[in-house]
Structure formats: C-alpha cells, structure tokens
Amino acid sequence: MGSRHPNPRLVKIHRSYSVEEIARLFKLHKNTVRAWLRQGLEAIDGQRPTIARGVEIRRFLTDRRKRAKRPCGPGRIYCLPCRAPKVPAGNMAECVATGDATGTLxxxxxxxxxxxxxxxxxxxxxxxxxDLDVTFTQAGARIEETTKPNVNYGSSEGDHR
Ligand SMILES: [Zn+2]
Structure with a gap:
C-alpha cells in the first residue's frame, strides 16, 4: 500500500514525528524515511531518536513533488537550500565517476x-x-595540475630581438 508519492496533507503540521511514526503514517519502510533525512528533510537538532516537525515533513514532501514534476534541465543542478535548479557558478561543473555508470555532477x-x-x-x-564546462575525475583521484610555472620560460635562449 505504500505510495511512491506520499501525500503531504497526511502530516499534521503542529506535531512532531519520529522516523517510525512517519514510516507508519505513509506505510513506508523506515529506511525510506532515513533516506529523506539524507535528502534534506531536517530533523529537530539534538533529539534522539530522530524526530521531525510535521511542518518540515510537509515542506519536504511538497518540494519533492514539485521537483518530480519539474526535473532539472540540462546544465542545471538542484540546490537544496535554495530549492531550485541552478546553473553552477562559472558555468563549471566536475563529473566525479564513482563506478562504470554512476557518478556525481x-x-x-x-x-x-x-x-x-x-x-x-x-x-x-x-x-x-x-553547455557546462565539465571536468572529469575519478572518485578519490586528485585533479591533475596541468598549468606549468612559466616564470623562467625561455630565459636560457637569450634575447633574439
Ligand atoms: Zn543555493
């Protein structure tokens, strides 16, 4: 019965929920709720076990729905704090390969x-x-420095002018 698109309206905004309560409310696995916490659902600081405010859960789910309907276009990366797809600064991005077909831009x-x-x-x-300027790297590898120091470049050849 679990839904891939939980209805934010099931959450009461004036109460707080534990991971287990959220899972029960939406008939989801607790691991799904833990994944939400990693994806930007904010828990109340310093509380163990983890609990989240209803208003925040509703905000997170509403955002998620919007994002599902409006996926990031090419050349954009979703910024969670800004809650919008962004063209990265300088039109630059790094593609870090973590496996044959997996990676992060x-x-x-x-x-x-x-x-x-x-x-x-x-x-x-x-x-x-x-049209992003993409640099490719392997996970764990350092970006190789290709810029050579040119301080003394040509000095041994003398001045031919
Ligand atoms: Zn941002």
Missing part, C-alpha cells in the same frame, strides 16, 4: 555558494551537461 551554487550535486551516469553525461 557537482558544482557551486551561484547564489548560496554551497556545493550542489546531481547523480549522473558519466557515460550519458551528454544528456545532462548542457
């Missing part, structure tokens, strides 16, 4: 300057990169 939000991430298949990056 990451950049910096031009408005809040936080890192923003989008799950991508690096082999199909053409469909999502838009």
């Amino acid at each position: 990451q950049g910096i939000c031009p408005d809040c300057e936080r890192m923003i991430y989008r799950r991508v298949n690096p082999q199909k990056i053409g469909a999502v990169r838009g």
Whole structure:
C-alpha cells in the first residue's frame, strides 16, 4: 500500500514525528524515511531518536513533488537550500565517476555558494551537461595540475630581438 508519492496533507503540521511514526503514517519502510533525512528533510537538532516537525515533513514532501514534476534541465543542478535548479557558478561543473555508470555532477551554487550535486551516469553525461564546462575525475583521484610555472620560460635562449 505504500505510495511512491506520499501525500503531504497526511502530516499534521503542529506535531512532531519520529522516523517510525512517519514510516507508519505513509506505510513506508523506515529506511525510506532515513533516506529523506539524507535528502534534506531536517530533523529537530539534538533529539534522539530522530524526530521531525510535521511542518518540515510537509515542506519536504511538497518540494519533492514539485521537483518530480519539474526535473532539472540540462546544465542545471538542484540546490537544496535554495530549492531550485541552478546553473553552477562559472558555468563549471566536475563529473566525479564513482563506478562504470554512476557518478556525481557537482558544482557551486551561484547564489548560496554551497556545493550542489546531481547523480549522473558519466557515460550519458551528454544528456545532462548542457553547455557546462565539465571536468572529469575519478572518485578519490586528485585533479591533475596541468598549468606549468612559466616564470623562467625561455630565459636560457637569450634575447633574439
Ligand atoms: Zn543555493
């Protein structure tokens, strides 16, 4: 009976819910609710077990629905704090491959300057990169520095003018 699109209206905004209560309310697995917490559902600070305000759960689910209807277009990465798809600062993004067909496109939000991430298949990056300037890296690998110092470049050849 669990729904992939839980109805935000089932949540009472004036009460708080534990992970278990949220799971029961929407007939979902607790792990689904824990995933929400990782995806931006904010829990009340310092509370164990984790509880979230009804108003926040409703906000999160409403946002999620909007996002499902309006997926990020090419060249955009969704910024959770700004709650909007953004073209990363400088039109630049880094594609970090974590596996053969899994990776993350990451950049910096031009408005809040936080890192923003989008799950991508690096082999199909053409469909999502838009006109971004994308740097490709492997997870764990450092970006290789290609700029050579040019301080003394040509000095041994003398002045030919
Ligand atoms: Zn932002």
